[in-house]
Amino acid sequence: MSIDKSSTPGGGPVVENPEAAHDAVTVVDPRLLVRERGFAGYVSEFKRKLHAGDLGSIPVVIGLILICVIFQGLNSNFLSAQNLSNIAVTMVATGMMAVGIIFVLLLGEIDLSVGSVSGVSGAIVAVLSVTHGMNEWLAVLVAIVSGAAMGALHGFFFARVGAPAFAVTLAGLLFWLGFMLQLLGDQGTINLDGDGVVGRLTTYYFSDVAAAYGLAALAVVGFFLSSFLDNRRREAAGIPSRPLVDTVLRTVLLAVVAFAAAIMFNQYKGLPLALVLFLVVLVVTDFVLRRTAYGRKIFALGGSVEASRRAGINVTAIRISVFAIAGTFAAVGGLFWASKIAAANQSAGAGDLLMNVIAAAVIGGTSLFGGRGRTWNALLGVMVIVSIQYGLALEGIATPIQYMITGGVLLATVVIDSVTRKTQKTAGRA
Amino acid sequence: MVHVSATPVLALRGVSKRFGAVQALTDVELEVHAGEVVALVGDNGAGKSTLVKTIAGVHPIDDGVIEWEGSTVRINRPHDAQNLGIATVYQDLALCDNIDVVGNLYLGREIRKRGVLNEVEMERRALELLTTLSIRIPSVRIPIASLSGGQRQTVAIARSMLGEPKLVILDEPTAALGVEQTAQVLDLVERLRERGHAVILISHNMADVKAVADKVAVLRLGRNNGVFDVKTTSQEEIISAITGATDNAVTRRAARNGEAQK
Numbered sequence: 001m002s003i004d005k006s007s008t009p010g011g012g013p014v015v016e017n018p019e020a021a022h023d024a025v026t027v028v029d030p031r032l033l034v035r036e037r038g039f040a041g042y043v044s045e046f047k048r049k050l051h052a053g054d055l056g057s058i059p060v061v062i063g064l065i066l067i068c069v070i071f072q073g074l075n076s077n078f079l080s081a082q083n084l085s086n087i088a089v090t091m092v093a094t095g096m097m098a099v100g101i102i103f104v105l106l107l108g109e110i111d112l113s114v115g116s117v118s119g120v121s122g123a124i125v126a127v128l129s130v131t132h133g134m135n136e137w138l139a140v141l142v143a144i145v146s147g148a149a150m151g152a153l154h155g156f157f158f159a160r161v162g163a164p165a166f167a168v169t170l171a172g173l174l175f176w177l178g179f180m181l182q183l184l185g186d187q188g189t190i191n192l193d194g195d196g197v198v199g200r201l202t203t204y205y206f207s208d209v210a211a212a213y214g215l216a217a218l219a220v221v222g223f224f225l226s227s228f229l230d231n232r233r234r235e236a237a238g239i240p241s242r243p244l245v246d247t248v249l250r251t252v253l254l255a256v257v258a259f260a261a262a263i264m265f266n267q268y269k270g271l272p273l274a275l276v277l278f279l280v281v282l283v284v285t286d287f288v289l290r291r292t293a294y295g296r297k298i299f300a301l302g303g304s305v306e307a308s309r310r311a312g313i314n315v316t317a318i319r320i321s322v323f324a325i326a327g328t329f330a331a332v333g334g335l336f337w338a339s340k341i342a343a344a345n346q347s348a349g350a351g352d353l354l355m356n357v358i359a360a361a362v363i364g365g366t367s368l369f370g371g372r373g374r375t376w377n378a379l380l381g382v383m384v385i386v387s388i389q390y391g392l393a394l395e396g397i398a399t400p401i402q403y404m405i406t407g408g409v410l411l412a413t414v415v416i417d418s419v420t421r422k423t424q425k426t427a428g429r430a
Numbered sequence: 431m432v433h434v435s436a437t438p439v440l441a442l443r444g445v446s447k448r449f450g451a452v453q454a455l456t457d458v459e460l461e462v463h464a465g466e467v468v469a470l471v472g473d474n475g476a477g478k479s480t481l482v483k484t485i486a487g488v489h490p491i492d493d494g495v496i497e498w499e500g501s502t503v504r505i506n507r508p509h510d511a512q513n514l515g516i517a518t519v520y521q522d523l524a525l526c527d528n529i530d531v532v533g534n535l536y537l538g539r540e541i542r543k544r545g546v547l548n549e550v551e552m553e554r555r556a557l558e559l560l561t562t563l564s565i566r567i568p569s570v571r572i573p574i575a576s577l578s579g580g581q582r583q584t585v586a587i588a589r590s591m592l593g594e595p596k597l598v599i600l601d602e603p604t605a606a607l608g609v610e611q612t613a614q615v616l617d618l619v620e621r622l623r624e625r626g627h628a629v630i631l632i633s634h635n636m637a638d639v640k641a642v643a644d645k646v647a648v649l650r651l652g653r654n655n656g657v658f659d660v661k662t663t664s665q666e667e668i669i670s671a672i673t674g675a676t677d678n679a680v681t682r683r684a685a686r687n688g689e690a691q692k
Contacts, residue, residue: 230550237554240571291547293540296529300537303526310524311538371528 057365059416060380063409067384071391078391081267088265089202091386092274093118093336094353098360098378099285100151100329103322105361106289106302108370109158109165111326113172114357117150118334119349120176123183125198125335126190126344136197144331150176151327155320165323173354181346189345192338201277201339205269212262212271215279219258224251274336278379281329285375298322302371333357352403359410360385367417384409437500438463439596439628440485440516445494447477447484454480455652457494462597467619467629469643469660471636472672477652478632482599485630486518487511499596517590518599523582525589527575531567532556534574535589563588563621566614580611587618597628604638616642636665648672 071078097114104111121143128139154172158165184190192199206212227247234241265271289295297318300308309315337353338344362368363384364377385406392402438461447455455477462468472478483489485496487508495502498514505511511518525534532553541548541555556570565584567577574582583603590598600619604612612635619642622629633639639646640660648655648671656671669675 233550234553237550239550239553239557240569291549292545293542293547296533296537296540296547299529299533300526303528304524306522307524307526307534307537313538371526 057377057380059413060363060365060384063363063384064380064387067387067391071387071394074391075394078394081264083390083394084264085268085272087383087386087390088275089272090340090390091382092202092278093333093340094356094360094386095278095333095378095382096281096329096336097333097353097357098364098382099281099375100326100333101357101361102364102366102373102375102378103285103289103298103329104165104326105366105368106298106370106373107319107322108302108368109319109322110358110368111151111154111165111169111323111330112354113150113154113169113176114326114330114333115349115354116173116176116180117147117327117330117349118337118353119180119344120150120183121147121331121334122338122344122348123180123190125338126192127183129196129198130190130192136193140197140335143335144328147331147334148324148328151330152320152324154327155323158323159316159319177350180349184344184346189343191343194342198335198339199342200273201336202272202274203339204273205271206273206276207270209266209270212265213259215271215276216255216258216262219279220251220255223254224248227251274339281332282375282379289375294318294321299371352406355410356382356385356406359406359413362417363409363413365417368414436463438497439499441497442481442485443495443497445481445484445491445496447480447489447492453652455484455491457653458649459654460647462628462630464596464628465623465626466645467623467631467643469631469633469639469646470649471633471639471646471668472649472655475651476649476672478649479601480652481649482518482601482630482632485511485597486516486599512593515594515596516599517593517595517597519583519586519590519601519603521601521605523586525574525582525586528573530573531570531577531585534585535559535592537589539592559588559591563591563618565618578611580607580614583607583611583615584618587615587622591622595627597630598622599630599632601632602634603631604633604635612638636668639668640665650674 068079077083097118101111101114124143124146125136125139128134128142129136134142150172154165154168157163157168181188194200194203224247227242227250228244231241231244231247262271289298297308297313300311300313301315301318305315308318334349337348341348360378360381361373362381364373364379364381366373366377366381388405388409389402392405440460440462442458442460445455445458445460446453458477458481460468460470460481470478470481480489484491485505487505487510490504490506496505497503503510503514505514505516526537529537532549535556536552541552543551553570560567560570563584565581565588567581567585574585577585587598587600587603603615603619607615616638619629619631623642623644631639631643643660646658646660646663646668648658648668650672651674655674658668658671
């Protein structure tokens with residue numbers, strides 16, 4: 001019983017000396033590597049992050065630059081305003097669905113039904129507004145609500161009944177595909193009015209040059225003010241805040257990208273409506289995920305279901321709502337898809353759409369393992385996928401090669417995801 | 431010595447619990463006062479965890495009475511226990527690895543301003559709480575995954591303190607920890623006592639128990655096997671109560687002789 005001796009004098013040795021306890025009142029532990037201020041600080045921080053596997057969006061940004069360089073080398077039309085503008089419009093359909101998928105991926109689950117649900121959404125609008133003459137706005141609303149209901153149904157079977165999400169949504173994929181074909185009936189294709197609500201989703205451009213510049217300016221000012229005010233509040237509360245230089249650097253970076261895009265759009269038809277809607281969705285969903293209690297609960301579920309349950313989170317309700325969100329965005333994506341081809345047809349939501357949606361989310365940096373990702377990942381990921389499609393199309397490279405290349409990119413991304421996860425684990429960041 | 435109140439915060443009187451054919455707890459008595467650390471010890475299967483779960487509301491009791499600050503209460507759900515002011519830190523800490531310290535502390539009870547998370551206020555209060563408990567953590571804005579086992583334990587305990595509980599139950603808080611980390615957690619237990627909380631500490635480690643506990647309640651095969659004052663009891667006595675070494679031929683004869691002489 002030698003253990004006894006060490007602790008007999010009233011537990012004395014266990015207690016730290018009082019001075020050390022006073023020391024503990026420092027805000028930041030001295031062992032934590034704090035970034036030095038200034039440019040050198042950025043470089044060393046970047047190196048450290050690289051070693052820790054904390055890559056963030058760096059791989060995908062590098063990938064995008066590579067894509068641009070390669071395709072521009074092959075065909076000088078790739079970086080033309082027209083081509084880039086078309087990419088920006090085309091990517092919205094897939095991008096909207098990817099936003100929904102990211103919600104599901106954050107839970108660590110998967111939704112295979114988004115392609116079929118998007119097809120149903122397009123078919124509902126076409127049948128209601130064209131065949132039955134319903135007001136198109138109302139038809140759009142019905143389609144989106146139906147999407148939410150379909151998602152909630154998947155969520156019910158997953159969260160309440162306890163069936164694996166993979167199987168439930170696989171069943172959904174088949175069922176809703178059949179449902180869409182049934183809706184479209186014998187003729188198989190219903191053409192939409194190109195000047196209607198859905199038609200104009202992808203064909204309307206704000207031709208006034210002020211629109212693009214205005215949006216860019218709004219984004220830059222909004223970003224700067226929100227970061228600046230947030231830092232002021234943190235300083236006022238006496239908690240660590242970002243140095244001003246940091247905020248300014250980020251703002252400048254955003255300004256460069258935003259105004260470059262604005263100049264590019266204005267050289268073609270102007271700012272596309274579809275892109276504006278997509279950006280609004282990204283800002284709103286990002287806000288919901290990172291700044292509201294609801295979003296925090298989604299991340300918590302992706303981290304540990306048991307911890308969430310003990311914290312009093314209604315796990316079932318959150319899961320159902322997340323699948324409903326995925327269904328909603330699938331339906332919205334379906335509308336953009338129908339708008340792009342100005343029709344609802346039997347091939348909508350089929351083919352490689354589902355795979356592209358999931359690939360976009362993952363390529364953008366959303367973890368398949370749950371709990372890590374942002375909806376902005378959808379933008380980066382879908383840019384990569386659609387750029388490859390357009391670049392290859394410009395070269396006249398056929399679909400088989402396109403599939404193989406996209407598959408390769410996806411594989412590379414999940415390899416990066418898995419490897420960084422491993423490094424992050426060893427660096428204690430996962 | 432910290433002042434110990436006369437009425438116990440929590441008192442169990444004749445508590446029994448059955449699971450099917452197993453009598454897990456039989457007529458267990460336990461008293462915990464404010465500003466007191468009661469160590470609950472016993473061999474594996476002695477009923478420590480079951481007892482804690484009945485207090486925490488995971489398993490409702492079959493027989494007996496639970497008194498809270500002098501009056502009889504029923505604890506049927508974990509929610510009941512929380513409402514009374516009982517916080518339990520289980521062995522598996524139930525923290526979200528991907529969320530930072532502040533987020534974990536406030537998970538499920540986020541501070542909101544106009545529906546939006548008030549991160550600034552949460553971080554300020556989190557720092558304040560960690561400071562009063564003298565908890566050392568590299569930064570409150572790093573994910574739980576980057577913390578050591580001991581730091582996670584202190585975060586879990588700090589999390590239980592947010593609701594200002596009167597009774598904190600710690601289920602083997604030092605089981606998986608190294609020397610320095612164990613010391614940190616034990617410091618924290620002492621600080622809880624100094625702040626006037628009642629603490630029930632489950633532990634297998636006699637050194638830990640002797641270091642921080644005021645009383646040791648021993649369970650053996652689901653029954654009370656003595657409550658000892660830590661100051662006046664030797665470790666050997668406690669261990670023999672745990673293992674039942676006191677229950678041998680000599681003691682039995684002594685007990686019989688005692689009865690016969692009456």
